[in-house]
Amino acid sequence: MAEQLIDTFIEKLLDFDLQIREKRGLNEALHEELIELLKQIKPRLEGQHAIPKKLAEVFLDMWGPITSSADMYDSAMRQKIYEAADQLCWYARDICTS
Numbered sequence: 001m002a003e004q005l006i007d008t009f010i011e012k013l014l015d016f017d018l019q020i021r022e023k024r025g026l027n028e029a030l031h032e033e034l035i036e037l038l039k040q041i042k043p044r045l046e047g048q049h050a051i052p053k054k055l056a057e058v059f060l061d062m063w064g065p066i067t068s069s070a071d072m073y074d075s076a077m078r079q080k081i082y083e084a085a086d087q088l089c090w091y092a093r094d095i096c097t098s
Contacts, residue, residue: 002044009037038091059092
């Protein structure tokens, strides 16, 4: 079950990032879906000595791609993009340290 959630998270994260890069803005509904997926993934990985490699790779590369396109937007949207990236990274760190 965790693997399916992880695959869904990765797929949706790539779509989320693509929408930002294509200057379609911040998809807040998709952002909430990503947060919910991370909340569902966490209990399935708690107590394990490692997290799956593909999830770790995404966590390592998540911040940069999301925020790298933020400068294409006005300051208000840029701030929202940075906050969304911060929030996703917070949940990722929470998974990694639990």
